[in-house]
Amino acid sequence: MPNVTVRPVHFEDFSGQEFERLVFGYHLWADWSDLAWYGQTGSDMGRDIIGIEPIDETSGRRTVIQCANRDDLPVAKAKRDMKGAANAPTGVPEAFKFVCRGAVSARRRDAIAKAAKALKIGHVTIWSGAEFEEHLRLRAEFLLRRFVDGVPFPDDGAGLQAFFSTFADIGDAEVLAQMAMPFERPAFWTPFHAESNLGAFRQAIEDTIGALSTGIWRSRDGELIRRIPSIRDIRDTGTRKAFEGIVRSLDNMRQLFKRRMQDGSIEHCQCGDPNCPTFILHGDVGTELDHARTAILDRVRAVIPNFHIRVE
Structure with missing residues (x-):
């Protein structure tokens, strides 16, 4: 398998509305609820996006998201945005989140947090462009690919909501049955000492992460096999959190494989x-890799009823 260099995304090549659309789409995918995209209508009063941020299985907090598609985030601008949101008809938000294009220094983050406290905003999150890209790659890479490759997806909030609701009419049992399918491949049962193509194994893990996170299930060659439900289609909060943990474990195994390539254990x-x-x-x-994979499959068995996988 040829080595692929992942290059940073140049958010500066896109308009403010395109950047807001990507931010809105990501937070839809991240299971925020009651999302409203004020920025697309103009005169947002410091509230590009507002919604309920999930905190745990039973609670959330009303959060304003401001998109800063610019090289920096001046403290004065952040203060204006937070003050505008606090004085808007929606009232003082419980939390405020800035998603930025550029980097934000620790000193500037501290100053913005202090300004938020003075406005009685309880929590502030700031994502730099690099942090936003990292979250996109882990949880919603298909959105990033569409954004970078110019593949169109809906321009408005309602259209994006519908775009993410393909499997809204089926229950969790069917959702989980379909989400089990990407595990039915040799990468999940062939012992590593017998694996004839470790490059294909690495690709299979990446494809499985993508399928569970986005619902887009692809073959090794990148061809679409089919659309399946994704994590966000699981209605039960506990089950959804468990599957999020499975995806993180898959990513940890992918990183383990990468480290062992770097230190020469896999040559x-x-x-x-x-x-x-x-x-x-x-x-x-x-x-080591066999044990990591077995632990992941044990977690899948704990979530999906009657899950069986072939063992050779």
């Missing part, structure tokens, strides 16, 4: 062909 064939499927395992790295 690519020296033939010079970047597509050569042959890898050499050193030490007990095969056992």
